[in-house]
Amino acid sequence: MLDLRRLVILREVAVRGTLAAAAQALSYSPSAVSQQLTQLEREAGVPLLRKVGRGVRLTPQALVLVEAAEALLDTVERTEAALAASLTEVRGTVRVAVFQSAALALMPAALRRAADEHPQVRVEMVQREPAQALHDTWARDFDLVVAEQYPAHAAPWLPGLDRRDLVTDPLRLALPPVGVTRERVRDLADAARVPWVMEPRGTASRHFAEETCRAAGFEPDVRYETADLQAQIRLVESGNAVAILPGLVWRERTTTCRLVPLPGDPHRTVFTSRRDAAAGAPAVEAFRAVLEAVAAG
Template sequence: MLDVRRLRLLCDLSRLGTIAAVAQAHTYTPSAVSQQLSALEREAGVALLERTGRRVTFTTAGRILVQHAEVVLTALEQTTAALAALATGLSGPLRIGAFPTAVRTLLPAALVALGRRHPELELTVTELDPVTVPDALRERRLDVGLLHDYDVVPIEPDPVLDTVPLLDETVFLAVPGTAPAAEETGPLRDVRDAAWIMASPGTLCHTVTLHVCRSAGFTPRARHHADDFAAVLALVAAEQGVSLVPQLAAAQPPAGVRLIPLSIRRRTHIAYRQGAATHPAIAAFVSAIRASTGAFLGR
């Protein structure tokens, strides 16, 4: 019989590439991960990995087992969801991951509604950049998460996660109120020489800003880096530069900021592991966050 925990380690090795990365993800030592994978090979009765020094590569059998293991793990999620549906009332932990703007605007009302309807649920929120949410779900550090991408920088779907759409919003160019009026046909070209307020390198927002500006024919000159949109808008109001801001963060801009709508869209999805859609706690969260999103947007 193949051990499920070891199958998860094998799948994580396929995704992360090194035993050291798997160990870090699970807070194990590399030696412990190697021992577990060796035990899995004994259970399987075939070599799953080829070891050359510190490097490991998958054998044909290893690659086949990873494919089947993903199916097994999805089936286990479905089984857990089916059993949870038989319970009377919702209880236990529900670990939620979301990006800062959603934590500030959409999540509070959803958490209040969930707490009232299901007081036995143990709700925990972790603020994360969307690019880190898929790994956190895979590694079971989260049960459900909010992630987003932009139509100009789409992200390939994760093969072991399911998503449902939550929000599609306009992206604005935020400029100081004292700035000359921009041409509607090319507002980005009018700020090519401006200082920019950008997110931290490595974040999705930083990548999107670089892509958008380079597509308009220039590379933005970053003066400040800030990941919180409230801080970004405050800096714009102080005439420290210009920035890209999504609709969710621009609902109540400070005085001294002018917002110019662009054709760019930011798309937010609710994500969870495949097979978990029918879990009552996941379904309850999806319903609550959709209701709070509609209320926030006045729908």
């Protein structure tokens, strides 16, 4: 008979990509993971891994077992959700992955409201970039993710994850206050002459900002790079740079920046996702509803 624990280890290798990453996710040593997979091969009677360079590749038979492991884990998760729903009070732990501007603008009020409305629910929050957070939620590291989608830059769609829009967020050009710089910058065209601050390459926001500048006929002079939007705001307010920033960062915050509409009035979409297998889990659904109420407010 196949051992469920070993099937889960095999699935982790498929999800994480390497034995070392799977071992880290499971808090095992790489040698322990290798030993468990060797034993699983004996139980299955077929090879499960092939060496490719310094890594490994799963055989077709291993992928059959990975699919079975996913189905079994979904069944366990649905059973846990049903058990929790049978109780008279909402309780449990909700692990949430969230990106920075949502963490600043939405989470403080959501955590306060959740504590008042559902005192038996423990919420644990980790900041992650949206694409990684979606993957990690699909991989079962988190129960709920708050992610974003920029215009013309689709967020990843992963099997078994749902999606519910939370809020649409205007994207505007943030300029320094009048008189702080010698350059007279009034709009996107003028911004071709001054330094920019943007998020790191590979992020949806960086791609959107660069494409917006190129559509306006120039390549931005990106002198400063940071994923910290509060640092971006300070660079703009102090006259060192311009930036494209989402409206969510201005919730409960005043600024001396001048906020100028962009051509076409672009918006990003902020949304939540959770695994389909967690549908009906009271704690997850309760905190998701709290987030939606806070976003609507």
